[in-house]
Amino acid sequence: MLCPSCRSEQSRVLDSRTVESGSAIRRRRECSRCGTRFTTLERSILLVTKRNGVTEEFSREKVIRGVGRACQGLDVPEDALKVLAHEVEQSVRATHGAQVAANDVGLAILEPLRKLNEVAYLRFASVYKSFRSADDFENEIQLLRTLEAPDLS
Template identity: 60%
Template sequence: MHCPFCRSTDTRVLDSRVAEDGTAIRRRRTCPTCEKRFSTVEQMQLVVCKRSGATEPFTRDKAVAGVRKACKGRPVSEGDLARLGQVVEDVLRANGRAEVPAHEVGLAILGPLRELDAVAYLRFASVYKSFQSAADFESEIALLRTDPTVSGPGHDGTSAPDALVPTPQPTG
C-alpha cells in the first residue's frame, strides 16, 4: 500500500476492523517515512460472468438501467430504483462468491422488482424470461395474483395484476 502523502510503499497496519455489515475491511495505517496516518477500505470485487465467457465488474448502475426501462411510465422513483440496486448488490454479495453468472443478476432483480411494481416486473420478466406468447404473460399474471408480497397499485386504485387484464364487459 502506497502512502497517499509521500508515496512510500512501506506502510504499517495499526488496526483492522470489519465494516459495512461484514462486506468490507477498514484498516488504519501509518507511514514510517512521513509518520502520517490514513485509512483504507478493502472490499471484495464482485465480477459478473457473461454467457460469452467474458467477465466484467458488477456495477449497480448497469443493473438499474435495465430496470429503469421496465419502469418507464410507472410510479417508481429514482430513490426506489437506487434501493432496488442496493438490494440486488446485497443479495449477490451475500452468496459469498466473487464471480456471479449474469443469469443470477437477473434472478436477483426479479424478486425486489416484483415487490416494487408488478407491471414493471412483468415488463422486465417478459424480456428476461423470453416470453414467447400471451400464454406466458397469463401464467406469470396468475402467479402474481397469488403472491401476497406483490405491490404497486394501478393508477385507478386496482391492484396492478388485475389492471393488466381487461375485464370482460357485458354485451347487450
C-alpha cells in the same frame, strides 16, 4: 499501500472496520516514513460471467439502468432503485460467493422488483424470461396473483 504524501509503501493499520453491510473494509493507516494518516477502502470484487463466457465486474449502475428501463414512466424513486441494486449485490454475494452467472443476477433482481412495483416486474420479466406471447404474460400475472393471495388457513 502507497502513502498519498511521500509515496512510501510502508504503513501500519491503526483501525479497521467493516462498512457497506460487510462488503468492504475501511482501514485507517499511518505512514511509517512520514507519519501521514490516511484511510483506505478495500472491497471484494464480484465477477459476473455472461452467457458468451466473458467475465466482468458486477456493476450496481448496470442493475439500476436495467431496472430503471423497466420502471420508466412509473412512480418509482431513484433511491428505491439504488436500494434494490444493493440488495441484489448482497444476495448474489451471499449465495454465489465471488463469481456468479449473469442469469443468476437476473433471477436475484426479480423478487425485489416484484415487491417494488408489479408493472416494472412484468416488464423486466418479459425481457428476462423472453416472453413470446400474451399467454406468457397471463401465466406470469397468474403467478403474481398466486403469490399475493392471502393465506386463509
